[in-house]
Amino acid sequence: MARQPILEFWYEFASTYSYLAAMRVEAAASEAGVAIRWRPFLVGPLFAAQGWTTSPFNLYPAKGKNMWRDVEREAARLGLPPVTRPAQFPQNSLSAVRVAILGQDQDWLVPFSKAVFTASFAEGRSIAEPAAVAQIVDSLGLDGTQTVRAAAAEANKTKLRVSVEEARSRGIYGAPTFLADDGELFWGNDRLEQALAWATGDRPKGLR
Amino acid sequence: MARQPILEFWYEFASTYSYLAAMRVEAAASEAGVAIRWRPFLVGPLFAAQGWTTSPFNLYPAKGKNMWRDVEREAARLGLPPVTRPAQFPQNSLSAVRVAILGQDQDWLVPFSKAVFTASFAEGRSIAEPAAVAQIVDSLGLDGTQTVRAAAAEANKTKLRVSVEEARSRGIYGAPTFLADDGELFWGNDRLEQALAWATGDRPKGLR
Numbered sequence: 001m002a003r004q005p006i007l008e009f010w011y012e013f014a015s016t017y018s019y020l021a022a023m024r025v026e027a028a029a030s031e032a033g034v035a036i037r038w039r040p041f042l043v044g045p046l047f048a049a050q051g052w053t054t055s056p057f058n059l060y061p062a063k064g065k066n067m068w069r070d071v072e073r074e075a076a077r078l079g080l081p082p083v084t085r086p087a088q089f090p091q092n093s094l095s096a097v098r099v100a101i102l103g104q105d106q107d108w109l110v111p112f113s114k115a116v117f118t119a120s121f122a123e124g125r126s127i128a129e130p131a132a133v134a135q136i137v138d139s140l141g142l143d144g145t146q147t148v149r150a151a152a153a154e155a156n157k158t159k160l161r162v163s164v165e166e167a168r169s170r171g172i173y174g175a176p177t178f179l180a181d182d183g184e185l186f187w188g189n190d191r192l193e194q195a196l197a198w199a200t201g202d203r204p205k206g207l208r
Numbered sequence: 209m210a211r212q213p214i215l216e217f218w219y220e221f222a223s224t225y226s227y228l229a230a231m232r233v234e235a236a237a238s239e240a241g242v243a244i245r246w247r248p249f250l251v252g253p254l255f256a257a258q259g260w261t262t263s264p265f266n267l268y269p270a271k272g273k274n275m276w277r278d279v280e281r282e283a284a285r286l287g288l289p290p291v292t293r294p295a296q297f298p299q300n301s302l303s304a305v306r307v308a309i310l311g312q313d314q315d316w317l318v319p320f321s322k323a324v325f326t327a328s329f330a331e332g333r334s335i336a337e338p339a340a341v342a343q344i345v346d347s348l349g350l351d352g353t354q355t356v357r358a359a360a361a362e363a364n365k366t367k368l369r370v371s372v373e374e375a376r377s378r379g380i381y382g383a384p385t386f387l388a389d390d391g392e393l394f395w396g397n398d399r400l401e402q403a404l405a406w407a408t409g410d411r412p413k414g415l416r
Contacts, residue, residue, distance in 0.1 A: 050268050060258050062381035066393055073402065076412030173270035185274055190398040194281065204284030 005181075005199040010039045010167060011113070012175035013097055013127060014055070014090035016071045016083075019117040021176040021189040023080055026110070032196040038109055040100035041163045042093065043175045049168070055090045071121075074189075084124030091120055092128040098151035099133055101160045108140055115139060213389075213407040218247040218375060219321070220383035221305055221335060222263070222298035224279045224291075227325040229384040229397040231288055234318070240404040246317055248308035249371045250301065251383045257376075263298045279329075282397075292332030299328055300336040306359035307341055309368045316348055323347060 009025055011018040029036045047055070057064035068085060075083045096116045103109040115136045119125040126132050130152075134144030150156065167177075171185050178186040178195035186195035197203075217233055219226035237244045255263070265272035276293060283291045304324045311317040323344045327333040334340050338360075342352030358364065375385075379393050386394040386403035394403035405411075 060381060062379055063395075066379065066381070066395055069393070070395070070399070073412055073415060076415040077402070079414075082414065082416055171270055171274065173268060173274070185277070187271075187274055187278070188398075190396075191278070194285070204281055206287075206290065207281060207284040208290055 004033065004035045005201070006035045006037055007195055007199040008037045008039050008179040008181075010041055010172055010175060010177040010179065012041060012043045013093035013100075013113075013116050013120065015043065015175045016057075016067065016121060017189040018176040019121045020071065020074055020078065020080070021192060022114055022117050024078055025192060028192055028196060032200055034196050034199045038100075038113060039163065039167075039179075040097050040104075040109075040113065041167050041172075041175070042097055042160070044093075045164050046168055046173060050173075058089070075121075081122040083121055086120050086124050086126065088126070088128065091126065095130045095133045095148065095151070096127050096136075098156060098160055099137060099147055101163060102147065102151040102156050104159075108142060111140055112137065212241065212243045213409070214243045214245055215403055215407040216245045216247050216387040216389075218249055218380055218383060218385040218387065220249060220251045221301035221308075221321075221324050221328065223251065223383040224265075224275065224329060225397040226384040227329045228279065228282055228286065228288070229400060230322055230325050232286055232397075233400060236400055236404060240408055242404050242407045246308075246321060247371065247375075247387075248305050248312075248317075248321065249375050249380075249383070250305055250368070253372050254376055254381060258381075266297070283329075289330040291329055294328050294332050294334065296334070296336065299334065303338045303341045303356065303359070304335050304344075306364060306368055307345060307355055309371060310355065310359040310364050312367075316350060319348055320345065 007029065009021065011022055025036055052059060055064075057067045068083070072083045075081070100109060100113055100116075103112055116127050116133070119132070119136055120127045127136070130148045134148045137144035137147045170179060170183065172179075174187055176189055178191060180186075180195065180199050184195075184198050186192075186198070215237065217229065219230055233244055260267060263272075265275045276291070280291045283289070308317060308321055308324075311320055324335050324341070327340070327344060328335045335344070338356045342356045345352035345355045378387060378391065380387075382395055384395075384397055386399060388394075388403065388407050392403075392406050394400075394406070
């Protein structure tokens, strides 16, 4: 049996388009016959390195205003619940991403990640405090307090830093990003279909 | 007979994704039963107002590198010729956009606009000099020298300034942008399908 193609899905919990991608990537990948490797990371350090102190959607108000409208439209088109804008945007995603990094090879990574996104963008809840993240972990039938504590251990924090550095060194500059195993990079929720096709070897004709 | 829905297509000659949109908008609009109003403008003044001195694809090299690759892939997917990167990017589009503004209600606006995009992104030619623009006008069987001269008249220059101000006041912050007649704004070549659907009254269910 041929090895199933793999596509990496790099996502950031504070990112609206990462949310849209997270809620549809499983079905789309399953239809394409591609295995998804979920890669949580932080875009903040990448943004900071290029001089941004907050999300570009805050830095550029006209762009930000339309982003929220676009996410509302796209969520409706995808059959997701109405988008609720969290009080703080972008939310501090450090505690959540540390837990996701801890769960990297665990079967709860995907349900945890989707629960964090849903809390933030469908329910408008804060995901910034460790207690809020612990509650989400609890809701999956795991021990939230213990998980959040384990996620804050030095070795896990280092693993997150290494992931961010890996993202940067592989050319990632925003989220979500899809990376094929030959290094081909697709930025944005709008490129999921192209990235899946690429992973299966279906490349546009005439491409140099 | 019901009035055909109208969608405005705001484009910038220096913009790679405006190129992709320009080459596919007619077929897509025809299939959707929507009339397209081509609206040439300049994004430079909008970028300058938010502190950008050049294209964000130059300001952020990782983003720029992937943009070129993405445009290559998308051009191939759309069946366009291989993308040729012009020596200068972004090209100075002032002379070309003045001619387009002059052609606003003329039947040569669309063929002229597509010829400018093709010269720039399929042939890698300069479109910056008035002589280069005149040559493109000539190739359409019109008088290039006279057209470029007429486009430089004060009244036409003012018309361009008014268009840019209209873009800004209607919430446009980049190109291409699609505007429905109720003011709904869709940014980017990737939103052409959604914008066409919106124009025909086909809105996502559950949208607030």
